[in-house]
Amino acid sequence: MTESELILQKALVGSGLDSSQWNQIQAGFRNRAFFSSRVAEVNILAAMRERVAKYAEGETDLSKIRMMIRDDLRRANYTPEPGQENTIHDLFSQARLDVIIKTNVAQARGYMQFAEGMSPGAFAAFPAQEFTRIRHSRKPRQDWPQRWAKAGGKTYGGKMIALKDDPVWERLSVFGNPFPPFDWGSGMGVLDVDRKTAIQLGLVSDEELRGKTAALREKPLPDFNRDMQASVPNLRHDSLCGKILKQAFGDQIAIENNVVHWQGNLIRDVLAGSINKARLGMTTPEALKKMAGKLPQADIDAFKAMNPSFNKTTFQQHAAKHYGSNEKRLKTNIPLEDADYDLMPAVWHNPDTIYPGDDHGAIFEMQTFDGNYLQLAVNAIKGFSSYYKTKIPLGAAPGNSSFIP
Amino acid sequence: MHLDLKITVPADILASDHELAQAAGRGVSNAVKRHLVERDSRGRSDGLPRTGYYGDAASGVTTEVSGSRAVVTIHKEGVALHYYGGVVYPTDAKALAIPKSIQGAGKRPAEADPDHTKFALVWPKGEKTGTLRDKETDEVVYLLVSKAKIKEDKTVLPTDAELESAGMSAMEAIL
Numbered sequence: 001m002t003e004s005e006l007i008l009q010k011a012l013v014g015s016g017l018d019s020s021q022w023n024q025i026q027a028g029f030r031n032r033a034f035f036s037s038r039v040a041e042v043n044i045l046a047a048m049r050e051r052v053a054k055y056a057e058g059e060t061d062l063s064k065i066r067m068m069i070r071d072d073l074r075r076a077n078y079t080p081e082p083g084q085e086n087t088i089h090d091l092f093s094q095a096r097l098d099v100i101i102k103t104n105v106a107q108a109r110g111y112m113q114f115a116e117g118m119s120p121g122a123f124a125a126f127p128a129q130e131f132t133r134i135r136h137s138r139k140p141r142q143d144w145p146q147r148w149a150k151a152g153g154k155t156y157g158g159k160m161i162a163l164k165d166d167p168v169w170e171r172l173s174v175f176g177n178p179f180p181p182f183d184w185g186s187g188m189g190v191l192d193v194d195r196k197t198a199i200q201l202g203l204v205s206d207e208e209l210r211g212k213t214a215a216l217r218e219k220p221l222p223d224f225n226r227d228m229q230a231s232v233p234n235l236r237h238d239s240l241c242g243k244i245l246k247q248a249f250g251d252q253i254a255i256e257n258n259v260v261h262w263q264g265n266l267i268r269d270v271l272a273g274s275i276n277k278a279r280l281g282m283t284t285p286e287a288l289k290k291m292a293g294k295l296p297q298a299d300i301d302a303f304k305a306m307n308p309s310f311n312k313t314t315f316q317q318h319a320a321k322h323y324g325s326n327e328k329r330l331k332t333n334i335p336l337e338d339a340d341y342d343l344m345p346a347v348w349h350n351p352d353t354i355y356p357g358d359d360h361g362a363i364f365e366m367q368t369f370d371g372n373y374l375q376l377a378v379n380a381i382k383g384f385s386s387y388y389k390t391k392i393p394l395g396a397a398p399g400n401s402s403f404i405p
Numbered sequence: 406m407h408l409d410l411k412i413t414v415p416a417d418i419l420a421s422d423h424e425l426a427q428a429a430g431r432g433v434s435n436a437v438k439r440h441l442v443e444r445d446s447r448g449r450s451d452g453l454p455r456t457g458y459y460g461d462a463a464s465g466v467t468t469e470v471s472g473s474r475a476v477v478t479i480h481k482e483g484v485a486l487h488y489y490g491g492v493v494y495p496t497d498a499k500a501l502a503i504p505k506s507i508q509g510a511g512k513r514p515a516e517a518d519p520d521h522t523k524f525a526l527v528w529p530k531g532e533k534t535g536t537l538r539d540k541e542t543d544e545v546v547y548l549l550v551s552k553a554k555i556k557e558d559k560t561v562l563p564t565d566a567e568l569e570s571a572g573m574s575a576m577e578a579i580l
Contacts, residue, residue, distance in 0.1 A: 001482075002467075003465070003467070003480060016513070056479045056480065056481050057480060058465055058480035058484075059439065059482055060482055061482055061513075062511065063512045063516045064511040064513060066516060067515060067516050068514065072427075104479060106539070109464045109465055109467070109480070110464070113464075113466070116427075116434075116467065116468050116470075117428075117431065118471065119424075119427040119431075120424050120427065121420070121421075121423065121424030121425060121426065121427025121428040121431070121470075122427045122428055122430070122431035122468075123579040124424070124428065124433060124578070124579040125427075125428035125430075125432065125575040125576075125579050126431055126432075126435065127435060131441075133442075133446075134445070134460050134463050135445060135453065135457035135460025135461060135463070135464065136445050136448070136453055136455055136457065136460060137444050137457060138455060154487060182462070187457060187460055189463075189464060191435065191438065191439060191442070192431065192435045194575075195572075195578045195579070196578065258530060303569050303573050371538060377457065
């Protein structure tokens, strides 16, 4: 997996949480989310995620990526809060965009280098690492030696060195990660220390190293986006921590017996067959408001009570049927991509518009950052039926009356 | 850019080919990373503020190991161009813009002056180069050229011998 793919696998988490609230969320979950403080609009996050992943590929420069994101923001009709223009709270500002782009890319790269370094062969040859400056800045922070000592790190001839699996790395990081970056915008990173030096410094014995390497052979690092679970003492759904987690991650997590389970990118997991079906939650009050006056009251009541599941078989059958039977619509349809599937829960929870459909149906529509439209067809009785991406909104589609899923 | 390593291991060695490739790949990757970090520490010769270009490149060094093969990649735009050299032509503008002041450092002209109100274009007829100047101060913010020739610079990366030595040392460490 590349850094770019790692970023594209992150779940889009639109939320009003600020940075201090995000800091309360366990690092493992935070790392799996693509978020930005106080950005609730997932279509904006989807655009940013795509651009950031492009930058991670190393094919274009930061300036161009910032300009592309600003174009996306304009298309999504984003405007900063009054009085916040050109501050860190303004998504157009260079400072905010650099934080979003550089932090996400640095974390993906930090994780990649860490994971590669923890492979049995690499770890056996280079079991330790030195905390040092990788990127030189105009005004480097001067307090790193103090922070290193406070985290429990030791120095050897003035160098800050520890084994790769030493807990000092997680304690050093404001993100709680054992890999760089260790702070916002920091140019500090790690350089490997070889086996001979690590043994000479007394960090590990040859025998201990063999044991650690054998353990890595038996139990390699888990896939970044799989099998994540965290045990949180006294965690309840209605506790502050539980509420923050559910508010931020929604259906991406499940809380059972004080254990938080990461459920990954629900829709993509269903389509890949790794889980059978996913529930996207009840119809939201926002969606119910948008149905008012457009749908029969009996259907609105049915929507209010429903908690539909998304099922691969049903979805594919419906998609195939409608793609095959409606040539006029097909011309304006666009193939769905991973980012579009990630947005499906957002279309369900917070559509821009809802149109009535035939036979107790409704079309939930949301504009994407690239100026296209995602349309989720839901039946008040049967649940989710189809999902499309089109070039024109349903309200403006020629002959749209014939398009009733 | 990619460095492709193929590891051939003598038959009497106990460590698996795969783990040796992991070690060798990491050794080469470390050598590249250290080299780029050292370059980053030098600063810029044109007097403009540091951009951390080579530090970013060092952070973008990854190793992909498959069987007994390791591929080390540097995920950073322009590294291969500097290493191999070449001619750069504008693709989405009429000219290449080379920053000459802090106003333009790390930014394309379209980002530094999105409304086209701050800079004045000065390109005398028949001249090979032009400039974008600050309208208020007349400071040259960008030098404009129709193409730029980048000289081959093999010092961007460690030498082949250094890379080979790094890979070999890493393998020897786990034998």
